[in-house]
Amino acid sequence: EVVMTQSPATLSVSPGERVTLSCRASQSISSNLAWYQQKPGQAPRLLIHGASTRATDITARFGGSGSGTEFTLTISSLQSEDFAVYYCQQYNYWPPSFGQGTRLEIK
């Protein structure tokens, strides 16, 4: 199974700041990576697939990049609604696997 490692586990940031979250795969997954956002008490929501393609209705404030084993999710100018847990997921190999998540909290 491909192991996905996200860093950092928790990030404290202020509204308006730009933030970059990292995700590393234990082996190359090409660009077969998705990012999800999960707020407390809610189901996850798809943000990005194909490493950099925003899902339907996702604001351009969210951007993804990377390929192979190293990926990043960048959120420009953090809004209050962006404070949540973010998960990456590879879908290049079966079974698909998630990272352990990065929690964005208000500084």
Place this chain on the structure above:
Amino acid sequence: EVQLVQSEAEVKKPGDSVKISCKGSGYRFNSTWIGWVRQMPGKGLEWMGIIYPGDFDTRYSPSFEGQVTISVDKSISTAYLKWSSLKASDTAMYYCARIGIQGVIIADYWGQGTPVIVSS
């Protein structure tokens, strides 16, 4: 509008059986893969398995093979996740998710989640 509506919370004892459901609407249920994702309390997400309603092709993640059964009833656009003998460690939130981007296992729509609590 795509919707996945899951069944209500279940509270069971160890050894009990349970089957939770997920009804899809607003899209071609029979020709779209659907899957189940586990989230244990305070933990991350895990894919359990997926099913293609059109031909019942089912795939399980190794960690869940033999532990649960995924099925569908095409006539009512509903997917199921069943346990024959629950353990306390099955306590978790379970989400169904549509795998709607063709050819890739990405959850583009999610159900609201069904909590399963297993306690003696």
